[in-house]
C-alpha cells in the first residue's frame with residue numbers, strides 16, 4: 001500500500017443550466033494560473049465545452065479524446081472495457097498517471113482533463129468508465145496540481161454519481177431566477193450530504209445591489225441554506241462579447257473579471273488544508 005499523496009485544493013462548480021459555470025471555471029482557472037498556481041481544470045460536463053471556453057482553438061478542442069473513451073486505458077486500470085458486462089472491476093484503480101497521459105495544455109499553463117460522458121445518467125452504475133473517472137479525479141496529487149477546478153453538468157445529477165466526493169469546496173452558481181435559486185439550494189444540500197466542508201453561493205449576472213437580496217429571499221423560500229459565503233458577480237456585456245472563449249477577459253479590468261479574481265482569491269487553501 002502506497003502512502004497517501006498530499007491532495008490539491010479541489011473545487012467543484014455546480015448549478016442550473018446556463019448560469020455561468022463554464023465561464024467562471026475557465027476564467028478563474030486562467031486567473032489562478034497567471035497568479036502562479038498550478039491549475040488542473042476538469043471538464044465533467046458531457047457537453048465538453050470547457051476547452052473552447054478556455055481559449056483552446058476549435059480544431060484542437062474537437063480533437064481531444066475524453067477519458068471516458070480511452071478504452072485501452074480503462075481496461076488496463078479497471079480491468080474491463082466500456083460496455084463489457086459481468087467483468088470484475090477494480091474498485092480502486094491506480095489512475096495516478098491519468099493527468100500526465102491524457103491532460104492537455106491550455107492557455108496560461110493550465111492543464112485540462114476532459115472526462116466525457118458517463119453511462120447511466122444519475123445511476124450508481126458500476127461500469128468501467130464511471131469507476132475510472134471517479135478515481136482519476138480523486139487520485140490527483142499536489143505534485144500534479146495545487147488547485148483542481150471541476151466544471152459540471154447542469155443540475156444536481158453529477159452529485160448523484162459522487163464525482164465530487166472528497167472535494168473541499170462546492171461553488172454553487174445561480175443567477176437571479178427562481179428556478180436557478182431552487183437548483184442551487186438542492187445542489188448545496190447534496191454537497192453537504194457528500195461531506196463537502198465549504199459550500200459557497202455565487203450570484204452571477206447581478207444587475208444591481210438589490211439582486212443579492214432577491215436571491216437571498218429566493219433561497220429562503222426554498223427552505224434556506226447556510227452558505228459559507230455569498231459572492232456577487234455582475235452582469236457584464238464584455239462576457240458576451242468575449243464568446244466563445246474567456247481570452248479577452250483574462251487580464252482585463254472589467255467588472256466580471258475583477259469579481260472572479262476576488263472569488264479565486266477566496267479559495268486560498270486554509271492552513272489545515274495545506275497541512276494535509
Ligand SMILES: Nc1ncnc2c1ncn2[C@@H]1O[C@H](COP(=O)(O)OP(=O)(O)OP(=O)(O)O)[C@@H](O)[C@H]1O
Nearest residue numbers: 017018019020021022023154205234235236239240
Ligand atoms: N456575468 C455575466 N454577464 C453576462 N453574460 C454572462 C455572464 N456570465 C455568463 N454569461 C453568459 O451566459 C452564457 C452561459 O454561460 P455558461 O456557458 O458559462 O453557463 P453554464 O452554466 O456553463 O451552462 P451549461 O449549464 O449549459 O453548461 C454564456 O453566453 C456566457 O457568456
Ligand SMILES: [Mg+2]
Nearest residue numbers: 021022023045
Ligand atoms: Mg457549462
